Amino acid sequence: MTAVEPVLDLGWVDEVLLAGPDDEVCLRPGTPVTRAQLRTLVGERQERLAAAGLRQGGTVALRMPPSLAYVANLLAAWRTGAQVALLDHRLTQYEVDRAFETIKPQVVVSGAATGGGALRIFHKVTETVAAHPGQPAATGHALLQLSSGSTGPSKVIGRTAANLVAEVDRYTRIDGVPRPGERIVVLASMVHVLGLVGGLLYGLHARARLVVPERLTVDHVVHAVGEDPEPATVLGVPFHIELLAAVAEAPPLPQFVRMTTGGELVRAEVVQRFTDRYGATLGNMYGMTEVGVIATDLFGKHRPALEPAPGIPVREENGELLVGLAASPYVGLSDPTRFVDGWLHTRDGGRVDPQTGLVTVRGRLDSQVSVGGLKVDLTEVEHTLAGLPGVGAAVVVFDNGIQAYVMLSDPAAGGGLADALATRLAPYKRPRRLHILDQLPRNATGKLIRNSAALRAAAGDTKGEEAH
Amino acid sequence: MPVTFGRDQVVEMLASYGDRAPEAVPETIDSLELAWLIHQVEQRYGVLLDLSDDELVKMSTIDAATEVLRRTVAGT
Numbered sequence: 001m002t003a004v005e006p007v008l009d010l011g012w013v014d015e016v017l018l019a020g021p022d023d024e025v026c027l028r029p030g031t032p033v034t035r036a037q038l039r040t041l042v043g044e045r046q047e048r049l050a051a052a053g054l055r056q057g058g059t060v061a062l063r064m065p066p067s068l069a070y071v072a073n074l075l076a077a078w079r080t081g082a083q084v085a086l087l088d089h090r091l092t093q094y095e096v097d098r099a100f101e102t103i104k105p106q107v108v109v110s111g112a113a114t115g116g117g118a119l120r121i122f123h124k125v126t127e128t129v130a131a132h133p134g135q136p137a138a139t140g141h142a143l144l145q146l147s148s149g150s151t152g153p154s155k156v157i158g159r160t161a162a163n164l165v166a167e168v169d170r171y172t173r174i175d176g177v178p179r180p181g182e183r184i185v186v187l188a189s190m191v192h193v194l195g196l197v198g199g200l201l202y203g204l205h206a207r208a209r210l211v212v213p214e215r216l217t218v219d220h221v222v223h224a225v226g227e228d229p230e231p232a233t234v235l236g237v238p239f240h241i242e243l244l245a246a247v248a249e250a251p252p253l254p255q256f257v258r259m260t261t262g263g264e265l266v267r268a269e270v271v272q273r274f275t276d277r278y279g280a281t282l283g284n285m286y287g288m289t290e291v292g293v294i295a296t297d298l299f300g301k302h303r304p305a306l307e308p309a310p311g312i313p314v315r316e317e318n319g320e321l322l323v324g325l326a327a328s329p330y331v332g333l334s335d336p337t338r339f340v341d342g343w344l345h346t347r348d349g350g351r352v353d354p355q356t357g358l359v360t361v362r363g364r365l366d367s368q369v370s371v372g373g374l375k376v377d378l379t380e381v382e383h384t385l386a387g388l389p390g391v392g393a394a395v396v397v398f399d400n401g402i403q404a405y406v407m408l409s410d411p412a413a414g415g416g417l418a419d420a421l422a423t424r425l426a427p428y429k430r431p432r433r434l435h436i437l438d439q440l441p442r443n444a445t446g447k448l449i450r451n452s453a454a455l456r457a458a459a460g461d462t463k464g465e466e467a468h
Numbered sequence: 469m470p471v472t473f474g475r476d477q478v479v480e481m482l483a484s485y486g487d488r489a490p491e492a493v494p495e496t497i498d499s500l501e502l503a504w505l506i507h508q509v510e511q512r513y514g515v516l517l518d519l520s521d522d523e524l525v526k527m528s529t530i531d532a533a534t535e536v537l538r539r540t541v542a543g544t
Contacts, residue, residue: 118499118502118521118524118525118527119499119502119503119506119524120521216499216503217503217506217507217510218507218510219510219516239500239503242485242504243503243504243507246504246507246508246511247507247511248511372498372499372500400486400488400492401494427498428498432494432496432498433494
């Protein structure tokens with residue numbers, strides 16, 4: 001593996017993202033924000049970060065919900081030439097403490113959503129900037145992201161500025177993406193790769209206005225699409241298609257040209273309902289935190305197959321999809337079988353058509369699942385649960401949400417499990433239900449059985465203890 | 469005529485997300501289910517819910533959501 005030299009570029013933010021006319025509205029989270037206003041917000045944040053000790057080559061962690069403050073801090077840190085670690089704001093203190101053992105930020109920006117924030121896409125936050133006993137960047141990555149890990153601490157994924165710019169450029173070369181002067185209605189989280197690069201960074205670069213509906217309801221989304229005449233692309237996850245398709249009838253929205261989602265495919269009847277209601281094209285993308293966008297089908301022409309994005313080599317090996325990359329995306333210790341000889345093993349099952357080169361994704365080969373577009377490794381949930389005092393053994397499966405089957409070593413521990421888990425796992429990773437069993441089902445050789453139906457049967461009429 | 473609105477209706481609307489059996493609907497409501505539920509209520513009862521952040525945060529379980537919605541939809 002070639003080590004990435006810790007030289008952090010800082011000119012790219014102005015050149016690639018912030019350039020453009022002062023009075024052009026680039027972001028619309030309710031109140032419109034012009035490029036001049038965004039540059040001012042970024043400048044203010046840069047001063048505040050500098051006052052907390054952030055320098056070029058330094059490190060900062062952003063632990064805040066998607067918000068204007070998040071966008072301003074992110075761009076400010078990059079403009080300083082610092083390395084930014086993004087932490088999902090729903091991670092528990094326990095998860096954050098463990099992440100900080102690996103990423104060691106010198107400055108931490110935290111932001112709590114004020115006023116609850118249920119169904120908000122952009123939150124109103126009060127931010128706190130604090131120095132933290134960390135270290136300067138050990139690599140030249142501009143962005144560090146955590147991935148739910150199957151063993152122990154989360155994997156750390158690094159992207160250089162050049163790599164992010166290359167992804168933005170890749171988007172510009174894909175037919176069907178929003179063009180300058182058009183709009184992107186962003187429902188996907190800008191803290192994760194799809195909303196971050198496909199939404200925020202691409203939109204700023206391409207001068208396609210980023211519109212953030214006030215709330216995640218059909219009315220607010222429809223209003224956001226309909227409030228201006230420019231063509232709009234809605235960027236989200238499959239759940240958002242289901243939600244929008246659930247309307248009995250939709251108002252005429254001629255400017256609604258496309259809805260693009262990442263993640264698993266929605267059922268054919270939902271596609272049909274969505275198309276009947278809105279007449280917009282449903283586009284599909286395949287990507288991952290390690291790479292960004294890998295393949296797309298923005299016209300729904302190849303469904304369920306996708307066309308590799310420009311410059312992204314994809315091949316199939318033993319039923320697994322492999323993506324060619326110049327360097328390993330992993331920072332620090334990682335599973336050596338994930339990146340071999342310039343190929344990232346995606347752990348996604350799939351095939352590449354030898355004639356057309358089209359890629360079909362067939363689901364995970366490991367224990368990772370998608371919860372509302374966020375990746376969760378069930379092994380992480382299982383290990384965390386099994387590590388709690390009073391738990392003898394645990395099996396975690398995905399069956400109408402995350403389900404945990406637990407055998408206690410201390411019968412008194414059952415009542416406190418949900419609370420104990422809540423201190424260790426972010427809400428989206430927690431089991432929807434904890435089933436306490438006297439014995440977990442095992443096969444003839446004594447191995448724990450992971451079949452959902454068998455587990456459900458073993459749980460019998462035992463009412464699961466409600467989690468969360 | 470007063471609108472009937474109770475726990476059963478909330479469970480039924482939540483079950484319509486992903487075609488689940490009512491027994492398979494967990495007591496806790498996650499954010500996607502909440503978005504789904506709000507939309508279902510608006511559509512079925514012909515109301516436009518303008519709930520405050522506080523009310524939305526409260527709706528994290530079926531019982532709590534039923535209480536907030538009963539007040540708003542049925543006015544009881």
